[in-house]
Amino acid sequence: MNFRKIWVPVGLAVLLFAAHQTYGWPGVAAVGGGIVMWLLLHFNRLMSVVRKASQQPIGYVASAVMLNAKLRPGVNMMHVVAMTRSLGKQMSPKGEQPEIFRWTDGSHSHVDCTFDHGRLASWELYRPKQDDAPAPAVEHTPTP
16 A cells, blocks of 8 residues: 555644644744645755657667666656656556556667556566677779
8 A cells, every 4th residue: 555645644744733722823824834845845846857758759769778777666657757857658558556657778688677556666678689790881882
């Protein structure tokens, strides 16, 4: 069970109660204003991330290798979308846990990220195989 969904509202209610007990209604107004400001800051960041992600193709990242290096377990989905500036392409069925999203770069390397209840659980980098044979040389014939 996700305790953050329970403890954050309970903590805010306790904070409001303590403000009322200490300073009365002016304390509730001050703490309530602080809570509203905190919520607006989070909402503003969410909208900024979504606006930047809407300007990129779904599932695209500039470099899958760099994304692989920057990922850390436990970060939330919004943090990963902010890093990639793109929404991931969903590879798992909708509504099932864990969710798997893919980000691909221009060299066809891709990172598959597994999110468990909105938190990054694991990720895997796939890189296409490089041919060991050198590229064929282009022969130029001199023009007469």
